[in-house]
Amino acid sequence: MAPWYARSQVLITGASSGIGAALARALAPDVAGLVLVARRAAALEALAAELARPGLEITVLPCDLGDGPAVDALLAALAARPQPVDVLVNNAGLGQAGFFEQSDPAQLQQMLAVNVVALTRLTRALLPGMVQRRRGGVLFVSSGFGLTWMPLYAAYVGTKHFVTAFAEALRAEVAGTGVVITQLNPGPVDTGFEAVAGNPLGQPVPAAFSLGAEACARAGLRAFAARRAMVVPHPLVGPFIRLGAATPRVVLRLVYAWTARRFRARLAAPGVAA
Numbered sequence: 636m637a638p639w640y641a642r643s644q645v646l647i648t649g650a651s652s653g654i655g656a657a658l659a660r661a662l663a664p665d666v667a668g669l670v671l672v673a674r675r676a677a678a679l680e681a682l683a684a685e686l687a688r689p690g691l692e693i694t695v696l697p698c699d700l701g702d703g704p705a706v707d708a709l710l711a712a713l714a715a716r717p718q719p720v721d722v723l724v725n726n727a728g729l730g731q732a733g734f735f736e737q738s739d740p741a742q743l744q745q746m747l748a749v750n751v752v753a754l755t756r757l758t759r760a761l762l763p764g765m766v767q768r769r770r771g772g773v774l775f776v777s778s779g780f781g782l783t784w785m786p787l788y789a790a791y792v793g794t795k796h797f798v799t800a801f802a803e804a805l806r807a808e809v810a811g812t813g814v815v816i817t818q819l820n821p822g823p824v825d826t827g828f829e830a831v832a833g834n835p836l837g838q839p840v841p842a843a844f845s846l847g848a849e850a851c852a853r854a855g856l857r858a859f860a861a862r863r864a865m866v867v868p869h870p871l872v873g874p875f876i877r878l879g880a881a882t883p884r885v886v887l888r889l890v891y892a893w894t895a896r897r898f899r900a901r902l903a904a905p906g907v908a909a
Contacts, residue, residue, distance in 0.1 A: 638860035646670040646720045649727030651678035657852035668692040674699045700753035701745040723761050725754045726776040735789040750794035765814045772815030775802040779822040783879030786895035815862050819855035822872035
């Protein structure tokens with residue numbers, strides 16, 4: 636049975652790699668059109684060539700979502716399209732790891748602009764048409780950190796808490812309109828996230844706890860097709876995320892304060908970069 640979004644026009648941010656590219660590949664057989672948005676034009680063009688098939692309209696719109704004027708131009712291009720966007724996939728996101736007082740201000744600004752500002756502006760631009768047509772949806776790629784937190788990711792966690800709360804409130808607001816709001820809250824995913832966010836402790840995520848981008852995308856789309864509010868994929872990491880979300884905050888504060896002191900001592904040790 637075809638999903639409810641079959642034959643839709645779908646916009647995916649962060650489509651050039653990782654979860655975004657995996658979502659595009661998974662959606663391509665069912666939808667009528669894909670609008671691929673990311674900074675890297677060459678990667679988008681390569682993905683468009685890979686996905687090309689009769690009956691599928693693919694539009695490539697390179698855009699740095701961290702650049703306000705570039706987002707202005709993107710919104711203008713979308714407004715000029717003869718076919719409205721039925722489904723928005725807010726996938727683009729950046730990370731930042733390390734103690735907040737040591738964070739790079741420019742990287743911090745870029746992360747806030749992409750994870751919060753651009754996501755909000757795109758949703759505001761496209762959601763009214765969905766509500767008016769009484770059809771469509773928004774798939775938010777949030778994070779397990781949208782449900783809990785830990786030291787070394789303060790600002791990133793803050794952006795994902797925004798995404799999770801924003802998606803939950805929107806889902807309530809559009810109830811009864813025919814518009815679907817779903818959020819995908821993965822833990823570690825095998826993408827280029829760490830290359831941007833950094834890894835101050837130098838410890839890779841064990842392979843058993845990392846989810847492939849394709850598996851993550853499939854889980855998100857299954858939940859979206861079923862009109863579910865949220866999905867936390869991965870059989871091992873999912874329970875830990877849910878446990879963290881259910882743990883009383885006073886307990887988490889004590890545990891993570893102890894953890895942060897250990898991290899600070901380790902990063903201050905000789906031979907460990909801050």
